[in-house]
Amino acid sequence: MSVITFTIDGEQYSAKEGDTILQVARDNKIPIPTLCYLEGLSTFGACRLCVVEIEGSPKLFPACTTKPTESMVVRTSTDKLKKYRRMIVELLASEGNHQCAVCVVNGHCELQDLAYEVELDHVRFPYLFPKKSLDATHKDFVIDRNRCVLCTRCVRVCHEVEAAHVWDIAGRGIDCEIIADLNQPWGTSPSCTSCGKCVRVCPTGALFDKGAAVGEMQKESGFIKFIVNARNKHEWVRTAHEEE
Amino acid sequence: MTVEDLRELAEKEQARQAEYEHRILYCSSAGCVSSGCDAVKNELKKAIGELDLSKKCEMIGTGCLGLCGEGPLVFVSSGPTLYQHVDAAAARRIVEEHIGQGKKVKENEIDLNDPFFASQKKIVLENMGKINAESIEEYIAADGYEALAKALTEMIPEEVISEIRKAGLRGRGGAGYPTGLKWDIVRKGVADQKYVVCNADEGDPGAFMDRSVLEGDPHRVLEGMAIAGYAVGANQGFIYVRAEYPLAIDRLKTAIKQAERLGLLGNGIFESHFNFRIDIRIGAGAFVCGEETALLRSVMGRRGRPKVRPPYPSEKGLWDKPTVINNVETYANVAPILRNGSGWFAAIGTQKSPGTKVFAIAGNVKRPGLIEVPMGIALRKIIFDIGGGTPEGTKFKAAQAGGPSGGCIPTEHLDILVDYESLQTVGAMMGSGGMIVIDDTSNMVEVAKYFSEFCMDESCGKCIPCRVGTKHIYMMLDKIVKGEATENDFDLLKELCVMVKETSLCGLGQSAPNGVISTVRFFKDEYLSKLKKSAEGNTHLNESSSVPVVKEA
Structure with missing residues (x-):
């Protein structure tokens, strides 16, 4: 297998063929923020938080899907990128009803972590205050669409790992929503196995365990990589990294 | 069907047409249909019947005649004469006076030497106003399927691609990617199955180029796709048409059936080993499905959402197989290039953007319609010579080129040349060819x-x-x-x-x-001029922002 040598932020790194820029960056502890990306699931490339600059191109590239080529020069944290990432989180904050103080995942939320990471101290866009629905018909779980960032991790984990494909997206643009089956109450969905994977991988408080009170709900998205590895490579032991 | 059969068919049809002294071609595109060409058609038919002129003339529904704002339009081949604003009464007069007595109906006649016609160069639209949009015989009589025959019997796929590359044809969907290069990538891809897809999901407001081509000359697109299929090694094509184009869909269905019946689509075309079939896929009304990756997903029956490129469709397209995807107008240019040679095509337009471009002019302009001009023509010429400028009493302000994705070009840039690179320098783009003229009655x-x-x-x-x-x-x-x-x-x-x-x-x-x-x-x-003066003592924060969160130390 050939090895590719390329530069990230002035330092040289090597990548195996097929590695993405994000994988190499993660392996070498270079921080690139992500939201829709989750190890173990297919890449979606939609949150645009991981965009990086590549020398010689005026465009920005998502690190999660872009593969390095020999002697490529990548920049991951220029002022422009920082500004854009901050703005993307700002847009998300304005889009949903994200009131951390009263949210089940307060303190364990990836959106909240991102807001700290990009130093989002205020939002310049008017809040849209959507009136989306909350579905508590499932016996164990709840979906509050007002907290959803449409990363589709739940859609992908349900389709790719649990193979049930309960979730998908309805609507278009700002009206997009995650729906169960053909838009029926989650609790009545005949395809849902109640495995709870979607709840574990959801980065925000949109999917949560029934009965969780403010700040109580802890997510556990790392286990998906363990499941996928166990299936594909027959590695049955969880590493500390995956439990992070 | 052999090449000889094709030529025999062409000659037979030419002889049939020559029997008539006059051919009355009424525009049967959606624009003229909505301005009432059905009544015109019925009256023409009635008048011809009553005056017993059916041996002297035939009546044909043809493709878009261009001057859509002046419809319904009727073209009479003897003369040749183009009539505008034809209503039932005018239709009767055309039959009685022009056909019956050889006298033109002056009141409705349009001067064919007008710059609207003289400044144009027709390649894609060459058959508009010449052939019956629903007759494969008439297309064949106008050298149709000659290019496919030439490709299959005289050329190897590499030669076809080399011709397209030498011609310098670039994608007419907007981005201007070299077509030959795209085909070459697909040809070199190793796969058991490859596909050819035609993007007919034209959705820009005010744009109707692709619709007009499909409605007026559907076989030209089928022929271009079949040649692409031969060049890249694909045996299956899909045309993705938006559901809002019912007439185009009907005409395409008819055309595919006709071509299959004559063996111009199907197995062993021109007794070669080349098989090619084309199926229609109808869009469900999403503009984003004009984006190629979303379109391909929609063809596969999935939700029409774009995905990250690379991989490009030419590497992994439909069902992850190498796929050529081009716009209607791109395919429409293929047959003429093979027929007339790459040198002929490369000599038209500019060096970097050879050929012509079809534009749909709409908005505040005297003569809205469908035009085809050589690349590199000045924008001023399009808007003032061809479009006739803005209505009386108003002043030109801007031209919006490239649809919702495009930009506005103001008066000071009117002399810009219309080609891919030049338009980008002023922040507009070629786009698929919609051009909306804006006068000083509109606020930008x-x-x-x-x-x-x-x-x-x-x-x-x-x-x-x-x-x-x-x-x-x-x-x-x-x-x-x-x-x-x-x-x-x-x-x-x-x-x-x-x-x-x-x-x-x-x-x-x-x-x-x-x-x-x-x-x-x-x-x-x-x-x-529309902004409020900011209030005194406003902080650095935006008025619309919420109460700021105090940052932790």
Whole structure:
């Protein structure tokens, strides 16, 4: 297998063929923020938080899907990128009803972590205050669409790992929503196995365990990589990294 | 069917047409249908019957005659004469006087030496007003399927691609990617199955080029696709047409059936080993499905959402197989290139953008319609010579080229040459060929708001910058139009536009802010005049922002 040598932020790194820029960056502890990306699931490339600059191109590239080529020069944290990432989180904050103080995942939320990471101290866009629905018909779980960032991790984990494909997206643009089956109450969905994977991988408080009170709900998205590895490579032991 | 059979068919049809002294070609495209060409058709038929002239003339429904604003249009081959604003009474007079007595109906005649016609160069639209849109025989009589025959019997696939490359044909869907290069990548791809796809999901407001080609000359597109199939080694083609084009879909269905019946599509075409079939896929009304990766997903029956490129469709397209995807107009150029040679095509237009481009002119212009001009023509010529300029009493302000993704070109850039590179220097783009003329009765902020509303409605919602960004762009423009916005809002709008343009996933989001960016660039005063003076003592924070969160030390 050939090895590719390329530069990230002035330092040289090597990548195996097929590695993405994000994988190499993660392996070498270079921080690139992500939201829709989750190890173990297919890449979606939609949150645009991981965009990086590549020398010689005026465009920005998502690190999660872009593969390095020999002697490529990548920049991951220029002022422009920082500004854009901050703005993307700002847009998300304005889009949903994200009131951390009263949210089940307060303190364990990836959106909240991102807001700290990009130093989002205020939002310049008017809040849209959507009136989306909350579905508590499932016996164990709840979906509050007002907290959803449409990363589709739940859609992908349900389709790719649990193979049930309960979730998908309805609507278009700002009206997009995650729906169960053909838009029926989650609790009545005949395809849902109640495995709870979607709840574990959801980065925000949109999917949560029934009965969780403010700040109580802890997510556990790392286990998906363990499941996928166990299936594909027959590695049955969880590493500390995956439990992070 | 052999090549000899094809030529025999062509001669037979030419002889049949020669029997008539006059051919009356009424425009049967959607534009003239809506201005009442059915009544004209019925009256023509009735009059011909009553005056017993059916041996002297035949009546044919043809493709778009161009001057859509003056429809219904009727063309009489003897003369030749083009009649405008034809109603039932005029139709009867055309039959009685022109056909019956050889006298032209002066009241409805259009001067064919007018710059509207003289400045045009027709390749894609060459059969409009010449052939019956629903007759394969008439297409064959006009050298139709001759190029496919030549490719299959005289050329190897590499030679076909080399001809297209030498001709310098670039994608007419807007981006201008070299067609030959795209085909070459697909040809070199190793796979058990390859596909050819035609993008007929034309959705830009005011654009109707592809619709007119499909309605007026569907076989030209089928022939181009079959040649592409032979060149890249594909045996299956798909045409993705939007459901809003029912007439185009009907004509395509008829055309495919006719071609299959004659063995011009199907197995062993021209007794070669080449098999090719074409199926139609009908869109469900999403503009974003004009984006190639979303279109391919829609063809496969999935949700029409773009995905990250690479891999490009030429490597992994339909069902992950190498797929050629081109626009209607691109395929329509293929047959003439093979028929007349790459040198002929390369000599038309400019060196970097050879050939012609079809434009649909609409908006505040005297003569809206469908035109085809050589690349590199001055914009001024298109708008004033061909389009006739803006209506009396108004002044030209801007031309909006490239649909909602395009930009506005102001008066000072009227002498710009229309080709891929030049248009980009002023922040517009070739796009698929929609051109909306705007006069001084329109406010540019409202124009920008209109296009941004379109983009917001059509955003698929996959990536955050486009989904939420287009919403905020629209809301801010609305605020400016209402006179409620401050300078801070305006600055934030500009910042947001650049971010959405640079970070969005697909072409829709990347170009959605273009309308705002270009109007801000050329018509900044119109924005500034609508802004509120910022209130005294305003902090650095935007008025619309919420209570700021105190940052932790």
